[in-house]
Amino acid sequence: MNTTVTLPKNQSDFRQEQQLGQIRHAMIIILDFGSQYSELIARRIREAQVYSEILSYRTTAEQIRQLNPNGIILSGGPSSVYDNGAPRCNPELWDIGIPILGVCYGMQLMVDELGGHVTRSEHGEYGKAALFIDNPTDLLANIDSGSIMWMSHSDSVQQMPKGFELIAHTDNTSCAVIADHDRKLYGVQFHPEVVNSIGGPPLIRNFVYHICNCKPTWTTATFVEESIQEIRVKVAKKRVLLALSGGVDSSTLAFLLHKAIGDQLTCVFIDQGFMRKYEPERLVKLFQEQFHIPVEHVSVRDRFLRALTGITDPEEKRRIIGHEFIHAFEEASKEFGPFDYLAQGTLYPDVIESANTSIDPQTGERVAVKIKSHHNVGGLPRDLIFKLVEPLQKLFKDEVRQVGRSVGLPEEIVNRHPFPGPGLAIRIIGEVTAERLNILRDADLIVRQEIKHHGLYHDYWQAFAVLLPIRSVGVMGDQRTYAYPIVLRVVTSEDGMTADWARVPHHVLEVMSNRIVNEVKGVNRVLLDITSKPPGTIEWE
Structure with a gap:
């Protein structure tokens, strides 16, 4: 054995x-x-x-x-x-x-x-x-x-x-x-x-x-210092291309890399069309005007949407999105480069959850279970032209937040709710279409607005909307409707490895439900997910 x-x-x-x-x-x-x-x-x-x-x-x-x-x-x-x-x-x-x-x-x-x-x-x-x-x-x-x-x-x-x-x-x-x-x-x-x-x-x-006679040397300060040294030794005078999403992981990585190698870093934001409403424009403006870190904005929305046409399996979605990401960066490398390294905000939970399943040939025993592939782990092609720089891959999410603070990342990003790399594509169950993306963007915006308005944003690990690929009958203005349901997913957690569903006040749920049904065309029903992790996962796909 x-x-x-x-x-x-x-x-x-x-x-x-x-x-x-x-x-x-x-x-x-x-x-x-x-x-x-x-x-x-x-x-x-x-x-x-x-x-x-x-x-x-x-x-x-x-x-x-x-x-x-x-x-x-x-x-x-x-x-x-x-x-x-x-x-x-x-x-x-x-x-x-x-x-x-x-x-x-x-x-x-x-x-x-x-x-x-x-x-x-x-x-x-x-x-x-x-x-x-x-x-x-x-x-x-x-x-x-x-x-x-x-x-x-x-x-x-x-x-x-x-x-x-x-x-x-x-x-x-x-x-x-x-x-x-x-x-x-x-x-x-x-x-x-x-x-x-x-x-x-x-x-x-x-x-x-x-x-075990261990000394408490694993601190944020030593991690930052050693990471900067390691990055400089590994990269030398070569140029690095960073996949910037605007979340705490890639933003922390951008600040860390900028401290380590300065102008050798080029941030590229691949706008794949799966971001939340208004976020692409806000991200580019924030980094360029406030942080003074240049960002190249590459819009490839139609390309990603075409690639997912007819795709319903969540693992296949992640695989396709991962491959399209890499290919988009390869093209960006030729346009803005050349680059030798690709930097990614891969975290330790990404590595753990993307572990391959292996079977012992003698006992038939399952050794590890792949929960879900992460686009920046399971989606990488074998013929990748870049060498990878992933200094955060040893860290859990809360450790990344500590590193972000230490390198000067503003609290508005440090405390931002996690957002998956594949974006809204894995919060639409089933096939991803332009219509469903627009519906989910509008519903998701309302969820975030109301959570913030009621002062609850920092009480929760994540709060978002999920679109189900079914329709149900409703009545609005004395007329029959046949529209999509939206699922509210709000969880509390310490590190994302386990989570519990949040007991959101009923009056807040009522406001969100009323606004979504009244303001989002194509929705006539709002549901609440009350499943913990495990047995569920935080994201639906």
Whole structure:
């Protein structure tokens, strides 16, 4: 089951930074066993100002040694260790000499691999549970006994491996925290990474700081300084073409690149016709007149619309849009260039969510799931003529906002709601047409206007409209209508990896609904999406 995996591109970038003489940041590796919370573990470690990466559980011990991490965390997962084909890490991992923390399934795997015993519990444990500390050692230092932790398990440890001791329990779980202090192997049955675990953050800091001896060097200031150095070394005197969209990601990248290489940067805004109302004109004016960063405005609306004619599959939409983007930039390169590098605002969640699905030929087991391709990750052609510059690909969205502030990006852009690269094309379910684009632009403008008017903009992660490709009967002015429905999607989130639907005040929803139906021709019904992520995604496609 343990096959060699290819390390993510950003791992090689990390080693390149070390070769450039930059700070050797402490690093914690998360081996992912399919947990929905793996990204949250990475985020919690980053919040402690320590660098973290998520890798497949198939990563070999030798590959881990090459990365030289300070610690390893084994994520939770949906499997049971006694199931046929249950995912297992490289057996050499236990003797690698690096501190390991197993979380939920990760703890059960550690116990099973090292000679203990795991069975299905008579009573599962889900939700909040008080953690009672039996031995306040290094992992549990400064955590109050009775602290609330978030449980989600139906299996439990019945017998600990040799060398382990029990250091905490709950009313329903006798082995809630276990430790082998000599080998620095630890296991927790709960999820310290979720916000419901009140004692979770100090436990993670104990593991990162005191057990793994990490120093908090992963800061915004050091990231900016090292990124500028890396960009200058990589690019040298060559010219860089930046795909500018006006969102916080590409805008932060534009400011960062401008600080690093100045006039070697050319920003090109490809107006593909899928932007929100009035945004193309506002974007170009803002960058040129206020920021004094030149932007070439290339309008190719008809080209993109033709390319999507008859296309309804969301993955195919993203693929086509990605290819058209690259080809448009290749043409811009010839017109305004030549350029050697293409800069993109790819983020770490983009890389994670675009991971390819792979199947083990022996077990048939699925290793990773591709949730959706991002146009700047899954849409890149094999014959790309540019070399890529993606300095933000290690960051989560909130980290990008911090970097944006540090390089002087105005708050109006720093706090702007995320907007997908394919734009309104993936907020129109089904085929994208000029008529549907015009309808959605008008409806989306009303949603944003009312959210801002009622002082709610900064309370939400995203607020937007979705157009469904169906029609329903209505009545307006004593006449029958047969028009499209608009779905309101408003969510709260910390980093976009998980999200909850926002409880928008009813009077605000009423105003939005009335305005959309009365002011947007072609709409006679407004719906509200009350689905969290997971099981849904924030965007509909």
